[in-house]
Amino acid sequence: MPAVEVKNIIKFYGKKKDVVQALKGISFDVAKGEIFGIIGPDGAGKTSLFRILTTLLLADGGSATVDGFDVVKDYKEIRNRVGYMPGRFSLYPDLTVEENLEFFATIFKTTIHENYDLIKDIYSQIEPFKYRRAGKLSGGMKQKLALSCALIHRPSVLFLDEPTTGVDAVSRKEFWEMLKRLKEQGITILVSTPYMDEAILCDRVALLQTGKILSINTPRGIIDDFKKPVIAARASDMLHLLNDLKGFEQTEDAYPFGEYHHAVMKDNFDQDSLKNYLQKDNAGLELKETKADIEDCFMALMKN
Amino acid sequence: MNNASVIQAQELTKRFGNFTAVDHISFEVSKGEIFGFLGANGAGKTTAMRMLCGLSLPTSGKGRVAGFDVYKENEKIKKNIGYMSQKFSLYEDLTVKENIRFYAGIYGKTEKFIKEKTGTILKHLRMESEADKLVRELPLGWRQKLAFSVAIFHEPQIVFLDEPTGGVDPVTRREFWIMIYEAAKSGITVFVTTHYMDEAEYCNRVSIMVDGRIDALDTPTQLKKTYNAGSMDEVFLKLARKATRSD
Numbered sequence: 001m002p003a004v005e006v007k008n009i010i011k012f013y014g015k016k017k018d019v020v021q022a023l024k025g026i027s028f029d030v031a032k033g034e035i036f037g038i039i040g041p042d043g044a045g046k047t048s049l050f051r052i053l054t055t056l057l058l059a060d061g062g063s064a065t066v067d068g069f070d071v072v073k074d075y076k077e078i079r080n081r082v083g084y085m086p087g088r089f090s091l092y093p094d095l096t097v098e099e100n101l102e103f104f105a106t107i108f109k110t111t112i113h114e115n116y117d118l119i120k121d122i123y124s125q126i127e128p129f130k131y132r133r134a135g136k137l138s139g140g141m142k143q144k145l146a147l148s149c150a151l152i153h154r155p156s157v158l159f160l161d162e163p164t165t166g167v168d169a170v171s172r173k174e175f176w177e178m179l180k181r182l183k184e185q186g187i188t189i190l191v192s193t194p195y196m197d198e199a200i201l202c203d204r205v206a207l208l209q210t211g212k213i214l215s216i217n218t219p220r221g222i223i224d225d226f227k228k229p230v231i232a233a234r235a236s237d238m239l240h241l242l243n244d245l246k247g248f249e250q251t252e253d254a255y256p257f258g259e260y261h262h263a264v265m266k267d268n269f270d271q272d273s274l275k276n277y278l279q280k281d282n283a284g285l286e287l288k289e290t291k292a293d294i295e296d297c298f299m300a301l302m303k304n
Numbered sequence: 305m306n307n308a309s310v311i312q313a314q315e316l317t318k319r320f321g322n323f324t325a326v327d328h329i330s331f332e333v334s335k336g337e338i339f340g341f342l343g344a345n346g347a348g349k350t351t352a353m354r355m356l357c358g359l360s361l362p363t364s365g366k367g368r369v370a371g372f373d374v375y376k377e378n379e380k381i382k383k384n385i386g387y388m389s390q391k392f393s394l395y396e397d398l399t400v401k402e403n404i405r406f407y408a409g410i411y412g413k414t415e416k417f418i419k420e421k422t423g424t425i426l427k428h429l430r431m432e433s434e435a436d437k438l439v440r441e442l443p444l445g446w447r448q449k450l451a452f453s454v455a456i457f458h459e460p461q462i463v464f465l466d467e468p469t470g471g472v473d474p475v476t477r478r479e480f481w482i483m484i485y486e487a488a489k490s491g492i493t494v495f496v497t498t499h500y501m502d503e504a505e506y507c508n509r510v511s512i513m514v515d516g517r518i519d520a521l522d523t524p525t526q527l528k529k530t531y532n533a534g535s536m537d538e539v540f541l542k543l544a545r546k547a548t549r550s551d
Contacts, residue, residue, distance in 0.1 A: 041473030042444035140345050165471050166390070168344040168499050170544045194471045195500075197537075199527060238506075239485040255478045258502040258535070259524065299474050 001068050002028040003157050003188035004053060010061035011211075012050050022048045023178045025062065026212040030157075030190060030204075035183050036139045037202035038297065044208040045191040047087060047176075053190070054084045059210040067156050072122045080108065087161040090141050093135025097126055097145055100134050101152060108153030115154050118185065122178055123148045140171050147178070158182065160191040164198065166304035176201050191243040196295040207301055219294055226251065229269060232260035235282035244278055253303065260286075262296060307333045310461055310493050311356060316365035316374075318351050325351040327516035328365065333509075335461075338484060338494045340504050343513030346545040349497050350466065352513070356495070357464055358382050370461040383411065386455035386492075389466035393451030396440035400431065403439055404454055411458035425453045445476030452483055456492055461485065465496040469503065481506050501537035510536070512543050519543050 023033040023045045030036040039044050051057035053066055055075035063070065069077045091100045098112075101123070105112050116123075126144050129137065134145060143163060148159060160179075164172045177200065179189055191202070199205045200219045207214040207222075215222060235241040242261050245254035250269035254261055265274075271289070278285055311333035318326040326348045333339045343349045354360040356369050358378030367374035369452045370384035394403045401422060407419045426432045428448055439447055449466055456463050465484075480501065488494050496507070504510050504524060511521040520527060520543055524536055533539045 041476070042471050047379070095537070138346060166467065166499065168544065169501055169540050170344050172499075173541065176478075194473065196474055239489060242482065242485075255475075256481050256506055258505040295474050299478075302473065302475055 002029040003032045003034070003067060004028075004036075004190065005065045006049075006053070006062070007064065008062035009047070009049070009052060009059045009064055011052065011057070012060050016168060022211050023052075026208075026211070026213055027062075028206055028213065029214055030188060031257065032188055033183060033186050034189065035179060035189045035201070037199050037205035038190065038208055039194070039196065039199050039205050040192070040208035043210070045211040046208060047161055048087075049208075050084070050159050050190070050192065054159055055079055056080055056084075070303045081154070081156050083153070083155035083158045085146045085158075085160045085163055086255055087165065089146060091134045091142070091146060091149060094133060094304045096131050096133055097137070098130040100145060101256075102150055104149040105152045110153050112152065115152055118154055118182075119148045119151050121181060122151075139166065141173075143167065143175070143228065150180070155187065156189045157190065160189065162192050162194065164193060164195060168196070172198070196293075196298055199294050199298070207298055209302055214304075222297045223294055226292040226300065228292075228300075229265045230290050230292050231263045231265055231271070231274065231287060231297060232257070232262060233278065233285070233287045234260045235278075235286070236284040241278070241282050241285070244282060248274060249279055250274070253300070255299065257293070257296070260290075262290070262293075264292075264296065264300065309333060309497065310335050310370055311339075312366070312368045313352075313356070314366040316352070316355060317363050318348075318355060318360065319363045324403050324516050326362075328353070329513070329516075329518045330365075330513060331518060331521055332463075333373065333493055333495060336488050336491050337509065338488050338496065338507045340507030340510035341495060341497045341513070342504055342510055342540060342546055343497075346549060347513040347544075347547065348516040349513055353464055353466060353495075353497070355386060356381075357385060368404055384461050386458065386460040386463040387466075388448075388451045388455040388463070388468055390448075390468060390470040391466075394439045394447060394454065397438060399436050399438055400426070400442075400450060401435045403450070404457060407454050408457050413458055421457060425457070429453060445472045445479075448472055449476070449480055449483060452480065452487075456487055460492065462493040462495060465494065467497055469498060469500060477503075501535065501540055504536040504540070512540060514543055515549050516548050519546075 006026055006028050009023050009026045013022055019106055023230045040046050052059045053064055055071050055078050066078050067081045101112055123142050124242045164175055165186050204218050245251055245261060245263045250266045252264045252266055254263040309332040314330050315328045317328050341349055355362050355374055358381035369381045372380040404422050405418055426435055471481055484494050509523050511518045527539045531539045531542050
């Protein structure tokens, strides 16, 4: 039995004239103990999907189960079994760190003490501030408290909606290390993120855009599916180089990519003629063939 | 000091009580430069930026922005810079056109200027058919691109961007950076913070703040050499992991 099973889920918002279809028939399974990433920009439908799976929102079509329970019929069971960390900070700002944690533990008929081993890693980092009101915490500390509260009843499935948005690179790394340790404890994790570099850290990812899944695969599989040649180029005037790359006949797409620009080329392209064409007007030109990164793959999928 | 430098900070410091948020930072930014201002959450970036924007008085040190003194001429600074952030940019309950008119009006631009430039900008953004839509109805990526255009509408010398691309999809994020390149080419200095390390590579120079100090400042290429790192991500991790405080 998969930990999460989603079949043709549909969600509408608005009335007659102004209907927006937030989810357009989404289907996927998540295996037990898997870290499953939902990658997609703002407005893709990530939050709607999470709210349906955590029984906080009713779908307009399709069905879904979490831990074998139906999200409509068995919502009470599901609520006892999942942990949910919403994208927006949703703890009580006027309760202290410890009071928030105790509150969630009590609601789930457990105690901090009983499940301390599960949250120790995370909670010990904010424990020195346990008498501080949650509203007075910094962003990074709020995130750790929210994760502790989502875990305090030892859920079997954890839903994390954009837990790392606006978080710096160091804290993001630490956060993912924590997720790896939770996975080792057998917890299934569904996590959404707009950061493509985090996609690589998932066992499998689904790319969601405007309510549709464009691709579901392992990160490796997504990269292997990308067959077109990719060129990395740089020169002293990067904006000029980009416009030249875009203007080349055999270029399908060109965009900045860190230190270099990436250009996705047609299959039959000829590197020498590209070089000749670019050399005319781009001082300090450096050109090399490169492998597609997961972000190249996602951009190609998004543009299709 | 260099004639072409538009931001000059010398030992700029801000204390709150006995907490030193910004600790004697010194640097210069030249005209038309894309300057990346990096640091972990809580390193002091926002406080430093607020001093440079004329919104917060330094405790000590010297600072000049767009030719004006950060202590005495902060109102003049505000007129000569643009600002946008992920959190605050446009009014969601005003239309696209109304937002442009509102901001341009605040900066004292004439009706004629506003009218002409609004047309050019909407055309460039390919948002002409959205002119009378409420900003709230636009996707985040469009909003951020529009917000950037609005922030430089009054043709400021410098634009300050505080995490402008947070949460934006990878395609739009790149379109946004192309707009930054174009602005820099037209002579506007860009001062930008980001948590995306690939974006640090797009900057001419990058500074990295750790615990209120600037611990590194150089071109991305040189920083990678100095810290023997393959990417800016590695450079950042090497420096930021030393931090003893977090926000």
